[in-house]
Amino acid sequence: MKTGGTRLANEAWEALLSAHARLVKQFAAEDTWHDLSMREYDVLYTLAKNAQPVRIGELHRRVLLSQPALSRLVDRLVERGLLRRLGDPADGRGVHLVLTESGREKQRQIGRQHARSVARAITAELDPAELHQLAIICGKLARRPAQDKEVSGP
Amino acid sequence: MKTGGTRLANEAWEALLSAHARLVKQFAAEDTWHDLSMREYDVLYTLAKNAQPVRIGELHRRVLLSQPALSRLVDRLVERGLLRRLGDPADGRGVHLVLTESGREKQRQIGRQHARSVARAITAELDPAELHQLAIICGKLARRPAQDKEVSGP
DNA sequence: TCAAAGTTCATGCGTTTGCATAGAAACCTA
């Protein structure tokens, strides 16, 4: 017997896409991004979240951008003094990315304001129980299945 | 005292972003799209869903793309014979978009395969109850809230 | 009724993106 979740699954996915598009547009329209794009901020945010230096490939897994585009985005951030490329001592191919103090400060500035926007927009529609469910459910969708090879750090 | 859902709201939003990025990447990597991009397919899908002709501005509200970029995306689809521009008889500025039979057929082909992918990917992680909750919650986030009056300064 | 303001879509132009691929380092097998 089929579970028949196909229709429901597609409806859920479409709803997620719509929610994503609506909110991203709303956030993008806000005046919180100083002189960088949301994608650039996303990179700063990811780096700020991790204490350890992050490799470009690792970043590539978290960001919706092709590897060459990400490489060039990093170029720009380096050129602006927000980021530094450091060779990975353990792997000559790899590149570690580290925020400069300036980059960290810019992330904080934007982050504070953006976090408020996010909270305002989302709590306007969802109660705490729904927030919690959404986080749980999207968490399940976000974690990469299969491909279990090595399980090293975060 | 505030309800303090700020942290939870931001966690939920980050989870939604991660889920979105993970799944979009996965779908994009699949060999489903024939000779068009996911954004182009998205436009065909939206047009196929509505029986009535859709105006570009209406489409713009549903798609995460600037208006000029959308206008040119439509150009390309028209040039490929998948779409037609029709003047809106009721508003000389407006443009109605209609799928050609070829465009409708292409949407169906891609859509069938893509819908299966979506169902496979999502039901692998979520049970029916979660699917339902996700659809409900994202539905709330997706619907554009009533545009309240702006309270900008004097 | 008509000029000013607003709306809708298209176009010019510089920037960013993706695809294909190159280059360098690590890995693997004999």
Add this chain to the structure above:
DNA sequence: TAGGTTTCTATGCAAACGCATGAACTTTGA
């Protein structure tokens, strides 16, 4: 350890994008 394969990042180049603006049309208000 050499040779082939795989992994990781960068670069050439054409396509696509966003911002600013233009052109055509509608709406508004005196």
